[in-house]
Amino acid sequence: MTSIKRIEPYAGILSHASVYNGVVYVTGQVADDCSQDVHGQTQQILERIDALLEAAGSDKSHILFAQVWLKHAVQDFEEMNKAWRAWAPQHSLPSRATVEANMAGEEILVEIAIQAAVEA
Amino acid sequence: MTSIKRIEPYAGILSHASVYNGVVYVTGQVADDCSQDVHGQTQQILERIDALLEAAGSDKSHILFAQVWLKHAVQDFEEMNKAWRAWAPQHSLPSRATVEANMAGEEILVEIAIQAAVEA
Amino acid sequence: MTSIKRIEPYAGILSHASVYNGVVYVTGQVADDCSQDVHGQTQQILERIDALLEAAGSDKSHILFAQVWLKHAVQDFEEMNKAWRAWAPQHSLPSRATVEANMAGEEILVEIAIQAAVEA
Numbered sequence: 232m233t234s235i236k237r238i239e240p241y242a243g244i245l246s247h248a249s250v251y252n253g254v255v256y257v258t259g260q261v262a263d264d265c266s267q268d269v270h271g272q273t274q275q276i277l278e279r280i281d282a283l284l285e286a287a288g289s290d291k292s293h294i295l296f297a298q299v300w301l302k303h304a305v306q307d308f309e310e311m312n313k314a315w316r317a318w319a320p321q322h323s324l325p326s327r328a329t330v331e332a333n334m335a336g337e338e339i340l341v342e343i344a345i346q347a348a349v350e351a
Numbered sequence: 352m353t354s355i356k357r358i359e360p361y362a363g364i365l366s367h368a369s370v371y372n373g374v375v376y377v378t379g380q381v382a383d384d385c386s387q388d389v390h391g392q393t394q395q396i397l398e399r400i401d402a403l404l405e406a407a408g409s410d411k412s413h414i415l416f417a418q419v420w421l422k423h424a425v426q427d428f429e430e431m432n433k434a435w436r437a438w439a440p441q442h443s444l445p446s447r448a449t450v451e452a453n454m455a456g457e458e459i460l461v462e463i464a465i466q467a468a469v470e471a
Numbered sequence: 472m473t474s475i476k477r478i479e480p481y482a483g484i485l486s487h488a489s490v491y492n493g494v495v496y497v498t499g500q501v502a503d504d505c506s507q508d509v510h511g512q513t514q515q516i517l518e519r520i521d522a523l524l525e526a527a528g529s530d531k532s533h534i535l536f537a538q539v540w541l542k543h544a545v546q547d548f549e550e551m552n553k554a555w556r557a558w559a560p561q562h563s564l565p566s567r568a569t570v571e572a573n574m575a576g577e578e579i580l581v582e583i584a585i586q587a588a589v590e591a
Contacts, residue, residue, distance in 0.1 A: 245567040256536040259568030296376040327365040328379030328464040331453035333571035416496040447485040448499030448584040451573035
């Protein structure tokens with residue numbers, strides 16, 4: 232079997248990224264500083280995703296699917312998208328789904344998980 | 352790297368489908384006419400998914416995983432399933448998860464994202 | 472096309488697992504006995520996932536991504552994680568996302584869907 236590469240194991244619970252067969256699966260990321268608004272939290276998450284994709288041998292132009300969860304889907308959709316649009320590569324936009332959910336902390340306004348293609 | 356094929360880029364935000372390495376990732380789809388009930392919205396979404404799968408070189412018999420979100424999971428589960436069952440190929444049923452979520456518009460009762468196998 | 476293997480078709484709606492191109496997609500699993508608390512429900516689900524992974528030619532050390540939904544994300548996060556940590560292979564931790572959602576039954580406290588690598 233092609234082996235699975237695990238990146239940043241955390242707390243005996245999960246790895247922040249897993250690479251297998253040309254795809255990296257990135258754990259749902261939240262902001263380090265959740266005192267910021269949804270725009271700031273989204274920017275933090277996208278920087279974090281850039282770093283994890285780089286560690287996996289990928290980058291944001293190779294994202295296949297992004298799952299976005301918003302604590303307030305209607306109210307915060309545009310602010311999240313503002314940060315997203317400034318970051319997303321216009322020549323290679325990923326598939327995406329955005330729905331509302333509470334996360335594992337009351338102060339978390341947005342969480343994003345990613346699947347991306349990885350260089351062979 | 353095998354290149355990623357992007358289908359229907361939308362609003363500088365996302366592509367409605369991304370094809371890579373034999374799999375198509377379809378963006379979470381909602382109904383065009385959200386004045387309809389959950390059964391009608393589900394039918395609209397499934398027609399839309401048929402079209403996106405065809406554009407990607409796949410079809411509903413090749414779905415690997417479907418993520419279904421319902422605004423009212425308990426109340427609307429059977430009505431969604433009625434439309435789903437009439438559409439799903441009985442010889443090749445996909446894996447699926449259905450949970451409750453609000454979506455990015457109050458009138459949206461159901462949203463579905465898909466991963467499917469694509470002809471090489 | 473590499474054919475898709477369907478495992479445990481259910482109710483004309485879904486297959487509990489679908490195997491394609493070295494990956495198994497496992498349907499969102501819930502506990503058989505939902506009178507138990509979130510710890511007990513999680514244990515039941517993880518046993519069930521072990522069995523489905525075995526049927527697909529995989530195991531828990533090959534999980535790529537786990538999606539966990541909790542009815543009460545903040546309140547039940549630690550109890551779910553206690554069962555998860557006791558089960559997860561410490562040398563090969565999967566990527567994961569955990570968010571709050573109601574499921575298709577009021578008594579369901581947790582649901583888990585999995586993607587895992589499969590022996591070629």
